[in-house]
Amino acid sequence: MNAFDLIRSAVKNSLRSKTRTTLTVLSIFIGAFTLTLTSGVGTGINQYIDTTVASIGANDVLTVTKAAEDTGDGPVEYNPDSTTVAAAGPPGTTVVTLGSDDLTAIGDVDGVLSVEPQLRVSPDYVQVNDGTAYEASVGSFIPGMALDLAAGAEPDPAAGSNEVAIPVSYVDALGFSDDADAVGATLTFGITDVAGTPSDITATIVGVAEEGLVGSSAFTANEVLTEALYDAQSVGLSATSKDSYAQAVVRFDPTGTEAELTTLKADLADLGYTGTTVEDQIGSFKAVIDGIVLVLNAFAVIALLAAGFGIVNTLLMSVQERTREIGLMKAMGLGGGKIFGLFSLEAVFIGLMGSAIGVGVGMLAGFGANSVLADTLLADLPGLTLVAFDPAALATIVLTVMGLAFLAGTIPALRAARQDPIESLRYEEPRRPAPEGSCRLRGAAA
Amino acid sequence: MTVPILAARDIHKSYGRGATRFDALRGVSLDIQQGESIAIVGKSGSGKSTLMHLLALLDNPSSGAVELSGRDASALSGRVVNQTRNETFGFVFQQFFLTPNTSVLDNVTLPLQIAGIGGAERKRRGMAALAQLELADKAKNKATDLSGGQKQRVVIARALVNNPSVIFADEPTGNLDSATGAVVEDILFSLQKENGITLIIVTHDEDLAARCDRRVYIRDGLITESLHGEPIATPAAASSTGEVRA
Numbered sequence: 001m002n003a004f005d006l007i008r009s010a011v012k013n014s015l016r017s018k019t020r021t022t023l024t025v026l027s028i029f030i031g032a033f034t035l036t037l038t039s040g041v042g043t044g045i046n047q048y049i050d051t052t053v054a055s056i057g058a059n060d061v062l063t064v065t066k067a068a069e070d071t072g073d074g075p076v077e078y079n080p081d082s083t084t085v086a087a088a089g090p091p092g093t094t095v096v097t098l099g100s101d102d103l104t105a106i107g108d109v110d111g112v113l114s115v116e117p118q119l120r121v122s123p124d125y126v127q128v129n130d131g132t133a134y135e136a137s138v139g140s141f142i143p144g145m146a147l148d149l150a151a152g153a154e155p156d157p158a159a160g161s162n163e164v165a166i167p168v169s170y171v172d173a174l175g176f177s178d179d180a181d182a183v184g185a186t187l188t189f190g191i192t193d194v195a196g197t198p199s200d201i202t203a204t205i206v207g208v209a210e211e212g213l214v215g216s217s218a219f220t221a222n223e224v225l226t227e228a229l230y231d232a233q234s235v236g237l238s239a240t241s242k243d244s245y246a247q248a249v250v251r252f253d254p255t256g257t258e259a260e261l262t263t264l265k266a267d268l269a270d271l272g273y274t275g276t277t278v279e280d281q282i283g284s285f286k287a288v289i290d291g292i293v294l295v296l297n298a299f300a301v302i303a304l305l306a307a308g309f310g311i312v313n314t315l316l317m318s319v320q321e322r323t324r325e326i327g328l329m330k331a332m333g334l335g336g337g338k339i340f341g342l343f344s345l346e347a348v349f350i351g352l353m354g355s356a357i358g359v360g361v362g363m364l365a366g367f368g369a370n371s372v373l374a375d376t377l378l379a380d381l382p383g384l385t386l387v388a389f390d391p392a393a394l395a396t397i398v399l400t401v402m403g404l405a406f407l408a409g410t411i412p413a414l415r416a417a418r419q420d421p422i423e424s425l426r427y428e429e430p431r432r433p434a435p436e437g438s439c440r441l442r443g444a445a446a
Numbered sequence: 447m448t449v450p451i452l453a454a455r456d457i458h459k460s461y462g463r464g465a466t467r468f469d470a471l472r473g474v475s476l477d478i479q480q481g482e483s484i485a486i487v488g489k490s491g492s493g494k495s496t497l498m499h500l501l502a503l504l505d506n507p508s509s510g511a512v513e514l515s516g517r518d519a520s521a522l523s524g525r526v527v528n529q530t531r532n533e534t535f536g537f538v539f540q541q542f543f544l545t546p547n548t549s550v551l552d553n554v555t556l557p558l559q560i561a562g563i564g565g566a567e568r569k570r571r572g573m574a575a576l577a578q579l580e581l582a583d584k585a586k587n588k589a590t591d592l593s594g595g596q597k598q599r600v601v602i603a604r605a606l607v608n609n610p611s612v613i614f615a616d617e618p619t620g621n622l623d624s625a626t627g628a629v630v631e632d633i634l635f636s637l638q639k640e641n642g643i644t645l646i647i648v649t650h651d652e653d654l655a656a657r658c659d660r661r662v663y664i665r666d667g668l669i670t671e672s673l674h675g676e677p678i679a680t681p682a683a684a685s686s687t688g689e690v691r692a
Contacts (some may be wrong), residue, residue: 324541329556332537332560333527333529333561334528334560335524335525335528
């Protein structure tokens, strides 16, 4: 029997007892369907995290802060040489500010390509053409960052003029008809210096950014604009005060190995600085998602294991029913190996049907859920596609199920392959009330 | 004297061990020449089916040897034995063993499919075999939808499709009424005479056995007598003389 005939016969045989095959396919379908959706959710959320990560920082950047002395051991003694600023984190979190000496020290660390202070600017309001003024927070655009743009382009870090990307939620408020309408307009920042003197700085809107998971409603300014805002708000500050920053941005070679990055972080730590990449900040979040998806996947795999026993059961029945047919084929010279192939291919085919239908319906359900959820539950998270499908992951699901089906099929297939042709031919078949019209030919039929 | 196509050399066959040991054959020797028709006659439990299974290389004797064209079959590899059964032997069973819900043509071409012959060639040879048995118009029918006589003709077509040199028939008319049975008998004997196919029939039907060139009677695992038009020198048949029953 050649390979083509073997596959053809296996497919034909698996369709012979339709009800039984359908039920087994259904049990595999449930597992494959669940696995498709859970891995789809994993892919979707992780894709979302990836785009979010790209929008809040570049992958060759370390944010460096000066580690404050451990406050766990009681009050810290006052040090007149150090100034602290409130930092992001739980209330009470402070970091020691970085001065120009610190920047020089950081710049000297092996592996640091450049070091820039991160300027914190806090304009009072933003407005367009004397319209309503709104409060706003501003972040700097770091080269390598990728904004999730709804319209326009990212601010050009090398540009000599003030450029800004506005969050999509401000489009309506600032009086634009749609996202594209905002691009090219002029935005005015109102900012007050230390002495209380207000001033205005204008910038061109070059893009509209989708709100990400982190830093969602911040305006993204290019370097020129950030410096202009910083200078405006620092008027009246002493040189030292102006020259102290909450954190600095260090660039390193992104093509380097993980070990080099670890070394760089260790070197910074030795000097009393803490360097964190965007991945460090988001990594824990991703780990949680991965963990949840893993648990969900495990449930789906358990369903598939149960389905595997269904395959064993189905094929054992099939072998039993076809005892005489197996005997006949063996008598006619079909080798045990081919018999094994016949039954294990049948199992693989059942697996293929179950997983293909499961993956197909799973994808449809995923797309359906996406379109429903995007307008309801997840409307506040634009850019999030809850269920996304990765062709490689889907192929893996199908192949895994087929592999599982093959393993399940080996037990009945071995039994069939080992059958003694004489015993099989002599085998008295139990009379069945002819389900599905598949009544066996018996001598009494004549 | 020509080398017999099949020969049994003092074969013993027993099943089980110890107290449950059952000796199905207790020293049987038999030569079967190319082109002859031979009936193995005996009651159920006499060992006639066991002898046929051993001659058809479906089983191995406990002792003794089955020779295929003078070669000891136990020396052949499993692959060669399978190939021999597929290409040299044809099988006709009492219970037909047709695959239900499969077309008559597919049933007939099963041995060719097992041999790995391509679809077009299979169809050509299958249709030729069916035409020979006047069943060409039933090729597309389901095997289940045929009458008993038609089924047995399909089975004979299946046995013929590989152009075998030996056909083993186990009670070929056992499930047929006497009229259809006679038709099937005619087909089998005409195949033997016209195509020179060796016919080995296992039966307890005296009338069918009487149409064969030779009858071998088996009882309790031994050949009790062998009746033949022309004597053949086998140890067990040595005492028998001509068409006279002792």
